[in-house]
Amino acid sequence: MITEVVENCQISSQAFRLTLDCAEIAAKAYPGQFVMIRVNQGRAAPLLRRPFSIHRLWWTCGAGSHSQGQSSPFSQGQPSPGYQDRQQSSPGSRYGQQPSGIQILFRVVGEGTAYLASLAKGAKVDLIGPLGHGFELKEPDYCPVLIAGGIGVAPLLFLADRIKEKNSWPAVATANPSAAEKKSDNPLARPWLFLGGKTAGDILCRDEFQRLGFSLAISTEDGSLGQKGLISEPLAAFLEQMISCGLKPSLFACGPIPLMDRVAEIAWQYRLSGQVSLEQRMACGVGACMGCVVEVVRGKNPPDYKRVCTEGPVFDISGF
Numbered sequence: 207m208i209t210e211v212v213e214n215c216q217i218s219s220q221a222f223r224l225t226l227d228c229a230e231i232a233a234k235a236y237p238g239q240f241v242m243i244r245v246n247q248g249r250a251a252p253l254l255r256r257p258f259s260i261h262r263l264w265w266t267c268g269a270g271s272h273s274q275g276q277s278s279p280f281s282q283g284q285p286s287p288g289y290q291d292r293q294q295s296s297p298g299s300r301y302g303q304q305p306s307g308i309q310i311l312f313r314v315v316g317e318g319t320a321y322l323a324s325l326a327k328g329a330k331v332d333l334i335g336p337l338g339h340g341f342e343l344k345e346p347d348y349c350p351v352l353i354a355g356g357i358g359v360a361p362l363l364f365l366a367d368r369i370k371e372k373n374s375w376p377a378v379a380t381a382n383p384s385a386a387e388k389k390s391d392n393p394l395a396r397p398w399l400f401l402g403g404k405t406a407g408d409i410l411c412r413d414e415f416q417r418l419g420f421s422l423a424i425s426t427e428d429g430s431l432g433q434k435g436l437i438s439e440p441l442a443a444f445l446e447q448m449i450s451c452g453l454k455p456s457l458f459a460c461g462p463i464p465l466m467d468r469v470a471e472i473a474w475q476y477r478l479s480g481q482v483s484l485e486q487r488m489a490c491g492v493g494a495c496m497g498c499v500v501e502v503v504r505g506k507n508p509p510d511y512k513r514v515c516t517e518g519p520v521f522d523i524s525g526f
């Protein structure tokens with residue numbers, strides 16, 4: 207479908223947040239799904255569409271526009287008194303309205319993403335979606351632990367919005383906390399995001415997660431922000447602490463394959479549930495070309511292959 211650019215913001219030296227007016231796609235989308243974007247308007251190359259995760263839903267509402275979780279005329283950054291009631295409305299709706307579009311968070315790495323970075327307000331964009339199998343929020347008594355490597359943070363903000371809608375935890379402690387609030391006073395029981403990158407410029411969306419009430423652990427390989435090293439290092443120790451407090455972490459991860467491998471290893475070690483979103487080069491995006499096949503259960507005989515575009519990109523961690 208042909209959509210229109212509402213806004214294209216540069217948020218770091220290499221990353222952009224693109225807002226597209228596409229109510230039809232937004233109404234059907236759920237976290238972890240992606241869109242295939244045509245990046246060759248008016249030219250022969252690049253021939254193939256490029257896959258991008260749906261980063262967030264976007265609303266227009268009377269006095270202005272905002273994305274989910276962002277300050278709005280209704281929320282001012284905090285759930286309004288009627289927030290619980292509005293959560294009961296149909297999936298994909300908020301503030302009594304259907305979303306008007308989606309946001310894409312992308313890093314410029316080549317010709318296609320450079321083209322997206324050049325798009326100005328009002329430009330037309332041809333996309334297909336929502337595609338693929340996304341994250342499932344199925345366990346009611348779990349403590350969500352999100353893990354992102356670099357631009358892998360993109361789909362996790364949409365997931366964080368949904369986690370926030372399904373659970374409540376106080377942004378600030380109140381004078382007379384309810385039993386549920388007391389439980390969430392334990393910092394380990396709050397939702398967490400483990401965010402890693404090569405350098406400080408790769409660490410995106412911190413404020414957005416914090417506004418949703420997530421606690422953050424940050425690491426960079428060069429030590430320019432947070433702890434020096436890989437994000438998987440503090441993760442294992444943290445999960446052990448959670449388990450020893452009787453909490454049940456559930457992992458949701460997106461990022462480079464070596465990080466996903468390590469997260470799956472940790473999940474296996476502590477017998478944890480979770481889901482991982484995989485990035486694979488894609489040609490068709492709809493299951494026809496077999497170009498995105500991965501072996502999901504390593505070492506199985508015969509091997510278990512799945513198409514990332516249709517059976518994924520999100521897979522259960524136990525089979526990864």
Ligand SMILES: Cc1cc2nc3c(=O)[nH]c(=O)nc-3n(C[C@H](O)[C@H](O)[C@H](O)COP(=O)(O)OP(=O)(O)OC[C@H]3O[C@@H](n4cnc5c(N)ncnc54)[C@H](O)[C@@H]3O)c2cc1C
Pocket residue numbers: 240252256257258259260310311312313314315316317318319320357360361484485486487488519
């Ligand atoms: C399901 C899915 C969701 C994605 N979501 C996002 C997102 O939200 N934000 C984002 O910035 N990127 C995302 N990607 C990766 C994105 O599709 C690629 O960065 C993009 O296609 C690069 O296009 P290009 O023409 O700019 O680069 P190209 O010229 O095609 O390639 C430039 C460099 O990037 C590498 N590259 C290209 N595609 C991939 C890929 N899929 N995985 C790993 N390396 C790749 C190439 O090997 C090459 O080194 C996602 C990929 C998948 C499969």
Ligand code: FES
Pocket residue numbers: 487488489490491492493494495496497498499513514515516
């Ligand atoms: S990209 Fe064609 S089958 Fe997945």
